[in-house]
Amino acid sequence: MKESAAVFFKHLGFTYLGANLFSMQISLKKYTLPLKHTFRISRESHDFQNSLIVGLTHKGKVGYGEATSNPYYKITVESMIAEIMAIKNEIEIFDFDTPESFHKYLVEKGLTNFAICALDLAAHDLYGKLKDKPLYELWNTNTSSYPITNYTIGIAPIDIMVSKMKETPWPIYKIKLGTTEDVAIVRELRKYTNAIFRIDANCAWTAEETIYNAPILKDLGVEFLEQPLKADDWHGMEQVMRHTVLPVIADESCIVEEDVEKCGLHYNGINIKLTKCGGLTPALRMIKQGKEMGLKIMVGCMTESTVGISAIAQLLPQLDYVDMDGAMLLKKDIADGVVIKNDGKVLFPSIAGSGVTLN
Template identity: 30%
Template sequence: MKLDWTVYGLELRSPLRISRSVMARRDAVRVVIECDGVRGHGEVVTSQYYGLDVERITGLLRDLVPVMAACADPAELALPELPPGVLAAVDTALHDLKALRQGIPVHQLVGVPQWTDVPTAYTIGIGDPAHAASQAAYLASRGFTVLKVKVGSEHDVATVNAVRAAAPDVRLILDPNGGWTAEQAVRVVDQLTGVDALEQPIAPGQWDDLAWLRERCPVPLIADEDAATAADVRALAGLVDGVNVKLAKCGGITAAREIIDIARASGLDVMLGCLVASSLGIAPAVHLTGHARWVDLDGHLLLADDPWTGIGGDDGTLRLSGVPGLGVVPGLGDVPGLGDVPTRAERR
């Protein structure tokens, strides 16, 4: 097998502010694994939170080149230990490759025989309540039925109430990114109505506080940063109502399927989340949405120019093309190295 990669930049439509940072752009690395003339694709994005920059990502991929070259059968590939984001990209490319060789969509490999269109949340960053309300009204007019509101400022109550007034029929997910205390979470949520879920309200690692909060929180409590591994999810049973499964956090489709199975067996609901990424980076999680109660896969929608297309979402609904593999193809963006990717017609 042959491993290759290309680096490109992803610019956001507008800077996204959360409780711990502000982001306006990030780099992405397209991973390509070729076997017998068929190419599978995946994507890993840089992340300060996860300690991944371009130099580290490409260095790790460079080390993988001889490992790939020594293996002729993807089923026999033994990968070394890798950071979850890099592993997720490689795992995605292998799933894409396998599905393309079988002539089926990836979702048929991961326990979703019949995939259906699904609503996705759209993220509103921390900002002025009036601006958040304007965004909410616009998104609702476009067809979005689920909105995620980033909170963690002194204007949280005003912002959420403004969003609710501007879009009274949407489902709301609140995400402080660990920026609240447990007491603050109770105090804020008590002043709100119509909240569908609360995601990682307190800093990770405070599981006693999570349990205390769950007893007092009137809305489902979802662990995100606290739910990175299968072992984490097992231990969280009874402490929260659900877990946010991000492929870049857990290590890809294979790890996500294990975590989803453990969550269900433990009585936990599943949210599928993402980092800001292109449609290529979001697509593998889209194929898993049949396993999730909440879907928050809007990373590609936050971009000024998405170099890939094929999963929809502009009107609030994710749609797969039904073609084999991940189902994404190059869009209109000028991204180096995309000329070798088959068009949608060629994938058919």
């Protein structure tokens, strides 16, 4: 079995680090994922996304997880691999029982949340496959009702933004802003679609701009604003919450579990990113805490492949909003799992866990 596993992972291009059938066998691979279009937000732009895929094998089952690099948080695939390699011998002999116990162990080892996320997603996928049930079922939720993902339109010249919408007709668009002509951009885009708009300024606005823009954007069919101010501008958000006519969702202000309580006093909702908080394990706790505080709950992506998107999809029944279009933005995907149809509906995999298999 050891030899067959090694051959299997070598065929996929992974670095195989396993020991034997009864240990936690681990594999790591860097992917460079090309995007369909240049993706630009207020602070950066890129044409590809570097991503780490982790495979965890136990008792003949393989679970997959993912975490992307991110310059804003100073995370690279190489840095995540180095972290994981530093404790790979300990991971191999870890007595895997539940994803929660594994996550606690990883936190105690001091890994970054991005590296923990890749391992945690793999552990959840593995656990579901061992139990032969999808994660949403293990969490006592069902997929009879769930929110539709938005499709993201990055900052670009107006004609390019319009062409992206025409290329992918969609019921909900997230529009990235952070220019000197933001309202004019939304006004122009509105001419070409009746879709719901969500606006994400990625920390580029001031409180005054947000309060001024909000009523105009509301009249243009905008549903909510996401992270208009800098992440630590809590005073500005107090002003926004007193005066804005649109709901505001925290993103960069809500990274880990400890941020939920403060965001509850300054925002109408939170956008949870699995890579930032450390995976599904803390995300589930953040969802529960946010709901108890009366916040709207959103989960967002970081342009992951279907590996990461399939993990997000398991949370759908618990969410008010979702941004899980990452794999849709890629020229070529690397995995099979959740499928998002042209109308936004989701086809869940027939296999258990997150339902992921690598191509």
